[in-house]
Amino acid sequence: MPPPRERKLAIMGYRSVGKSSITIQFVDNQFVESYDPTIENTFTRQIKVLNQEYKLNIVDTAGQDEYSLFPVSYSLDIHGYILVYSVTSAKSFEVVKVIYDKLLDMVGRIKIPIVLVGNKTDLHMHRKVTTDEGQKLAQTWNAIFLETSAKDNLDVQEIFKKVILEMERQDGNLPEEKKCIIS
Numbered sequence: 001m002p003p004p005r006e007r008k009l010a011i012m013g014y015r016s017v018g019k020s021s022i023t024i025q026f027v028d029n030q031f032v033e034s035y036d037p038t039i040e041n042t043f044t045r046q047i048k049v050l051n052q053e054y055k056l057n058i059v060d061t062a063g064q065d066e067y068s069l070f071p072v073s074y075s076l077d078i079h080g081y082i083l084v085y086s087v088t089s090a091k092s093f094e095v096v097k098v099i100y101d102k103l104l105d106m107v108g109r110i111k112i113p114i115v116l117v118g119n120k121t122d123l124h125m126h127r128k129v130t131t132d133e134g135q136k137l138a139q140t141w142n143a144i145f146l147e148t149s150a151k152d153n154l155d156v157q158e159i160f161k162k163v164i165l166e167m168e169r170q171d172g173n174l175p176e177e178k179k180c181i182i183s
């Protein structure tokens with residue numbers, strides 16, 4: 001067995017979009033209904049993707065708004081980013097765009113593994129951001145897009161698998177997706 005590859009991820013987004021809930025659902029398989037604003041927490045979980053073990057260190061960051069300075073520490077030694085908004089909050093969708101722009105400025109690289117996540121899909125009646133809007137934004141970033149519910153544990157694991165695959169792809173360890181096959 002090859003040794004686990006250690007990778008560090010940051011999960012960012014506006015306040016109360018479900019960053020901690022996604023992380024805790026992934027690490028502990030549980031959902032907490034109460035709201036406790038995060039300052040900063042780091043979680044660890046090992047996960048196997050394509051026969052390779054990964055030790056993920058996940059930095060659950062404090063909620064940001066459009067005026068927050070992008071913390072310099074989140075631009076160093078982070079292998080991938082999970083940018084979260086809530087499908088019930090148009091404001092959180094606007095803020096995630098601002099965070100993305102700051103991220104690009106700080107990191108100074110065009111190619112960064114990013115997964116854009118629209119969380120809280122279980123709250124159908126309160127939806128303010130359509131799937132199409134999320135998908136289009138991710139396309140402009142060349143990022144991966146997922147809608148999730150941390151409450152229902154819907155596609156939460158997928159976020160972390162996708163970010164690992166994207167890291168490996170950008171490192172040249174996976175073949176580019178074939179868009180067109182001519183035989």
Ligand SMILES: Nc1nc2c(ncn2[C@@H]2O[C@H](COP(=O)(O)OP(=O)(O)OP(=O)(O)O)[C@@H](O)[C@H]2O)c(=O)[nH]1
Binds near residue numbers: 062148
């Ligand atoms: N219905 C529903 N509620 C959710 C979901 N995810 C999170 N919540 C709730 O939303 C509130 C905020 O969740 P957190 O996970 O603390 O959000 P956060 O983004 O970490 O918040 P900050 O630490 O302030 O940045 C809590 O009351 C959660 O229970 C979800 O998928 N569905």
